Amino acid sequence: MPLTHTRELFAKALKGKYALGAFNVNNMELLQAIVEACEEEKAPVMLQISKGARHYANPVYLKKLIEAALSLSNVPIAVHLDHGDSFELCKECIDEGFTSVMIDASHEPFEKNLEVCRKVVDYAHKHNCVVEGELGHLVGAQFDQGEAGGSYSKEGHYTHPEEAAEFVKRSGVDSLAVAIGNSHGAYKFKGEQHLDLERLKAIKSALMAAGLGDYPLVLHGASSVPKDLVEEINRYGGGLGADTAGVPEADIEVARRVGCTKVNIDTDLRLAMTAAIRKTFAENPKEFDPRKYLAPARAQVKELVRHKVRDVLGCSGRASD
Ligand code: G3H
Ligand code: 13P
Ligand code: ZN
Numbered sequence: 001m002p003l004t005h006t007r008e009l010f011a012k013a014l015k016g017k018y019a020l021g022a023f024n025v026n027n028m029e030l031l032q033a034i035v036e037a038c039e040e041e042k043a044p045v046m047l048q049i050s051k052g053a054r055h056y057a058n059p060v061y062l063k064k065l066i067e068a069a070l071s072l073s074n075v076p077i078a079v080h081l082d083h084g085d086s087f088e089l090c091k092e093c094i095d096e097g098f099t100s101v102m103i104d105a106s107h108e109p110f111e112k113n114l115e116v117c118r119k120v121v122d123y124a125h126k127h128n129c130v131v132e133g134e135l136g137h138l139v140g141a142q143f144d145q146g147e148a149g150g151s152y153s154k155e156g157h158y159t160h161p162e163e164a165a166e167f168v169k170r171s172g173v174d175s176l177a178v179a180i181g182n183s184h185g186a187y188k189f190k191g192e193q194h195l196d197l198e199r200l201k202a203i204k205s206a207l208m209a210a211g212l213g214d215y216p217l218v219l220h221g222a223s224s225v226p227k228d229l230v231e232e233i234n235r236y237g238g239g240l241g242a243d244t245a246g247v248p249e250a251d252i253e254v255a256r257r258v259g260c261t262k263v264n265i266d267t268d269l270r271l272a273m274t275a276a277i278r279k280t281f282a283e284n285p286k287e288f289d290p291r292k293y294l295a296p297a298r299a300q301v302k303e304l305v306r307h308k309v310r311d312v313l314g315c316s317g318r319a320s321d
Helices: 006-016 028-041 051-057 059-072 087-096 110-126 161-171 197-212 227-235 249-258 267-283 290-312
Strands: 020-024 045-050 077-084 100-103 130-135 175-178 217-219 260-265
Touching (some): 006 020, 006 130, 006 260, 028 045, 028 059, 028 267, 045 059, 051 059, 059 077, 077 087, 087 110, 110 130, 110 161, 161 175, 161 197, 175 197, 197 217, 197 249, 227 267, 249 290
Parallel strands (some): 020 045, 020 260, 100 130, 130 175, 175 217, 217 260
16 A cells, blocks of 8 residues: 555544554564554554664664555554654655654754744645644653743653643744653653643643644554563663652543544554564574564564554554544
């Protein structure tokens, strides 16, 4: 099946009130695991590629691997640049045929963020590509001291609903990544785990009130960091800290019901892959055939993706929408 446009996947997800999983691809095994899982679940999917993935695997390899996946698969697949950090990188990906790019200038002041997004949007829209921007800082609650106006306080860095509406209107971005206490990696929260879901609702409402309709929001840092995977890694020689923490899957479900249309998951894939590889090596120290440890790793990632799309994102069976 040919590439499906991100625009089309978003429109259908908004209508059907489910979220799209945006899973990071870095190599063949991850790609196979994601696509085979979505194939079995009949789920549409977004494959996302970071600058680091392009550096690791080479953009041409990634493009050809995705072409192979497309030719073998019957589910809708879109290809997205994750955390593009410059106009030039976004342009490269647009020129390569990505159906969407993220320009992440969220570390810049509001007006500069807007200006960078606007430039990417102008180019993207002329070349049949849509753009994700980000407003707010994804520092996460682990740094949130809760002091109004403090450097990592909600007031200072979480996405403000009214600013979000202004940002979308003036930048022209097609989707918006929000900061509501989410963060990347395996150590997301210190103390109580939470996303500010009320703020998410307020952002969605502000966008609606500003005439932007049922506007697609994006949740980065949506890995749940499953305890069983962390334990498996540590049981077989890993050294992950006792303070690993992810977003409870129940929160992700609420977030998608409130209107997060794209949910980004990378860390959980990494944990699943690492746990299976460590287990194989611990149980078979003499093993040195990469297929013998990569096959179980791929199988474990596939199971994880199946679980996410079926039990958390609600997009199983939506491939033919
Ligand atoms: O949000 C970041 C993603 O997990 C991609 O990570 O830049 O190490 O490829 P990466
Ligand atoms: P996690 O680290 O929670 O998997 O987040 C991934 C992500 O946001 C990619 O953009
Ligand atoms: Zn991210």
